[in-house]
Amino acid sequence: VQLMESGGGLVQAGGSLRLSCTVSGYTFSSRHMYWFRQAPGKEREFVAQILTTGGDTKYADFAKGRFTISRDNTMNMVYLQMNGLKPDDTAVYYCNGHTLYLATPESADFRFWGQGTQVTVSS
Numbered sequence: 031v032q033l034m035e036s037g038g039g040l041v042q043a044g045g046s047l048r049l050s051c052t053v054s055g056y057t058f059s060s061r062h063m064y065w066f067r068q069a070p071g072k073e074r075e076f077v078a079q080i081l082t083t084g085g086d087t088k089y090a091d092f093a094k095g096r097f098t099i100s101r102d103n104t105m106n107m108v109y110l111q112m113n114g115l116k117p118d119d120t121a122v123y124y125c126n127g128h129t130l131y132l133a134t135p136e137s138a139d140f141r142f143w144g145q146g147t148q149v150t151v152s153s
Contacts, residue, residue, distance in 0.1 A: 031055035033144030035125055040150045041115055049110040049147055051125030058106040061127030064135055065099060065110045068146070069121040074137040077123070078110060081131065092118075115151045122146035 037049040049065070062081050068074040078099035079088040087099050098111040108125050124146040132139055 031142050033125055033127075033142065035123060035144050035147040038123060038147030038149045040152065043116055043151055043153050045115050045151070046111070046113045047115065047149060049112065049123055049125075049149075051108045051110075051144070053106050053108070053125070053127060056127070058127070059103040061129060062131055063099070063101055063108040064126050064128065064132075064140075065108075065123060066126065066135075066137060067119075067121035067123045067149075069118075072121075074124070076135040079132070079135060080108065112149070115149075117151045117153045120149060120151050122148050 032054045033051060035049060035051045037047060039047060041047055059082060064079050065077040066074050067077050076090050077093050078097055080099045080101050084101050089097060096114045101108045124143055126140045128139060
């Protein structure tokens with residue numbers, strides 16, 4: 031399994047970034063896809079979820095109204111559009127996939143992780 035995140039960078043508060051994740055090693059269209067993030071000194075936390083068909087999404091409270099998760103099953107890609115970024119959004123962002131629908135997604139639900147992509151938001 032390979033998970034490769036990209037699109038991070040340094041942005042000013044209020045700015046936007048679009049993260050991308052390409053997946054190989056399993057049937058992408060059969061996985062519900064997730065974004066997590068981990069800030070320095072903190073646990074990895076759930077950000078967003080999108081089901082296999084892309085028709086249903088769920089967000090952490092801090093992401094609602096600012097972040098949008100989407101996927102392209104023809105390209106094995108999942109995206110996270112982040113608008114209105116805040117310094118508190120500074121973290122390494124990771125994508126992952128799971129065959130099960132996770133009502134309360136947690137980092138421990140996943141065995142493998144990619145390198146992540148660093149997002150830094152300056153004030």
